[in-house]
Amino acid sequence: MKVLKVDHIGIAVSNLEESLKFYTEVLGLKAEGTEVVEEQKVKVAFLPCGDSELELLESTSPDGPIAKFIEKNGEGIQHIALRVENIEEALAELKEKGVRLIDEKPRYGAGGASIAFVHPKATKGVLLELSERK
Ligand SMILES: C[C@@H](C(=O)O)C(=O)SCCNC(=O)CCNC(=O)[C@H](O)C(C)(C)COP(=O)(O)OP(=O)(O)OC[C@H]1O[C@@H](n2cnc3c(N)ncnc32)[C@H](O)[C@@H]1OP(=O)(O)O
Numbered sequence: 001m002k003v004l005k006v007d008h009i010g011i012a013v014s015n016l017e018e019s020l021k022f023y024t025e026v027l028g029l030k031a032e033g034t035e036v037v038e039e040q041k042v043k044v045a046f047l048p049c050g051d052s053e054l055e056l057l058e059s060t061s062p063d064g065p066i067a068k069f070i071e072k073n074g075e076g077i078q079h080i081a082l083r084v085e086n087i088e089e090a091l092a093e094l095k096e097k098g099v100r101l102i103d104e105k106p107r108y109g110a111g112g113a114s115i116a117f118v119h120p121k122a123t124k125g126v127l128l129e130l131s132e133r134k
């Protein structure tokens with residue numbers, strides 16, 4: 001598999017609009033439009049940061065992964081996403097190596113990316129998202 005770069009860092013927040021104020025008004029980052037990703041039960045906003053981005057995620061449901069994360073840990077970094085050249089190939093290789101995957105097949109990611117998560121127990125405690133953008 002080929003990792004191209006850190007695509008984004010996912011930050012779990014309780015209130016997206018409120019959190020965006022800090023990142024845009026204080027840090028001066030520019031927010032791209034928000035998007036609801038139903039399958040992940042999140043509303044997200046991306047803030048480009050040089051060659052990578054920050055992804056702010058607010059839960060759209062009390063039983064979604066972001067709501068559960070915040071309940072357990074409070075707001076903060078929830079995942080790191082690596083851009084890969086070919087996600088199908090990356091997943092096949094990780095599976096072959098016995099790595100614990102959350103998603104064996106790519107799912108829909110914000111902006112039309114193909115994404116899949118690797119379990120934090122396999123990565124020394126980091127929820128890892130693989131992302132391929134065409
Ligand atoms: C829109 C999209 C995009 O970018 O395009 C996104 O990013 S969507 C981003 C939101 N979507 C997702 O996160 C989908 C993938 N996530 C999941 O399936 C889930 O959140 C899991 C990661 C499997 C965790 O599930 P759940 O909370 O039910 O399990 P759990 O609390 O029993 O956790 C099992 C163990 O993993 C650890 N753990 C849980 N979440 C973690 C996280 N975010 N980072 C690091 N460790 C984590 C727990 O502390 C626990 O360890 P101990 O056993 O040692 O206590």
Ligand SMILES: [Co+2]
Pocket residue numbers: 008010055079081129
């Ligand atoms: Co993400």
